Every structure is written in C-alpha cells, then in structure tokens.
Amino acid sequence: MNPIRHVAIIMDGNGRWGLKYKGSRNLGHKAGLKTVEAIIEESIKLKIEYLTLYTFSTENWKRPKKEIIFLFNLLENFLSKKIKELVNNGIRLKIIGDKKKFSLKLKKLLKNSEVKTSKNKKLQINLALNYGSKSEIISAVKKINEDKLILSEKNIENNLYTKNIPNPDILIRTGDTHRLSNFLLWQMSYTKIFFVKKLWPDFNKKDYEKILNKFKSLKRNFGTI
Secondary structure, eight states: OOOOOEEEEEOOOHHHHHHHHTSOHHHHHHHHHHHHHHHHHHHHHTTOSEEEEEEEEGGGGGSOHHHHHHHHHHHHHHHHHHHHHHHHTTEEEEEESOOTTSOHHHHHHHHHHHHHTTTOOSEEEEEEEEEOHHHHHHHHHHHHHHTTOOOOHHHHHTTSTTTTSOOOSEEEEOSSOOOOTTSSTTTTTTOEEEEOSSOGGGOOHHHHHHHHHHHHTOOOOTTOO
16 A cells, blocks of 8 residues: 655646636636635545645746736635634645745735644645746756755755655646646656546546545556566
8 A cells, every 4th residue: 555645736627617617717716726625625534744736837927917817816815714724724835936926915925824834734735836847946956056065866855845845646637638737847756647537626535535546556666676
C-alpha cells in the first residue's frame, strides 16, 4: 500500500463547463469552487497532509480582463468568508507563486490567511497563484547565485516555493487535457499522473477516492527494478 501524503490538482474545465451548462465561463468558476470545498473535506477525511491546487498560472493573465477580475473577486470572497472555517478545521493555507502583481487588498488578505492558519496541522493547502514552474526554478537559481552557494539539487529545492513540502505523490488533471501546463515541473519527477475526462465542476468525492485507491495498489520503483 503506497502512502499518500501530497496530492496536486490541475482543476481544468471550469470555463468549458460554465459555457456548456450556464452560458457563462464565470459561472463555471463559481461551480468549480464547490468542488474545491468537497475535495478539501474529503482530503481531511482521508488524512491527506498536503493538497496543492493550481489556482491561477502565470499564463492566465492572457485571459479576458473581466474573467481575471471575477476570479480574484471569487478568491477574495472565499477567503473572507471561510477563514474561520479553515482555522476551525485545522487547515493551514500557504500561497506558492509570485504575489507582486496582486492588488494590495489581495496581498493583505493572503498574508492574513497564512498567518491565521499557520499553526494548523491537519491539512496544508498550497494555493498556486500566479504560479509558473519555469519562473520558480529560475528564481531559485538566482537566489543561489546571490547567496554564492553551489548549484545543486538540494540548494534548488531549498529555494523553491515548495521548500519543506514533500513532492506530490499524485497529480490529478481534470478536463481531458493531457499536459502539465508549467505546473510543479521540478517536483513531479516521480509523481503518478491521472488524467480525468470529467470537467472540474463534475469531479466528485467518489472520483477522488477511486484515484487514491488505485494509486495505493501500484508498484513504485523510483528508477529501480
């Protein structure tokens, strides 16, 4: 039985779901938030330690401005309303990504959420916001050079956003798209990847449990025989 400490998810398909069922990409993002809550609840139940959610990539800035504004308003409302619930449920929130482009209001809200949940240990949720793996690796190398350290795997890992976080055991990508989209490229050297046809708002707890159970039964060699 393979232990599962860390699950990473690319939550793909919100916009397509919204257009198909509601006539609006934004309503798809809103529906996708309900799936996020369900998967968080199930992760706690199944004693997953780390859940990393690809929330907004560095490439997502190319989307229509109205959609970007909606997405960040959705995030702000979620954090404002749910912070007490996160604290009470033992959830720790960590932001991975470059926060420089965010509004002052969002920066303060993210910082406040991280501080208020910092002592929680039941589940750590890593929100990948304005995240791109290539820029993360470049940033790590720059820090190593600035600190005049030897360029090594260990020093790179110590300067990534995910420092002190175990690499994902599983990556789940919904939406029937088979690519990594610049997500945790360094960290996923030996991650088992599951591509799911369902769009994110249709993904449910049973789908999640089925993937985790399948993973537990796999033989993992990590380069050996």
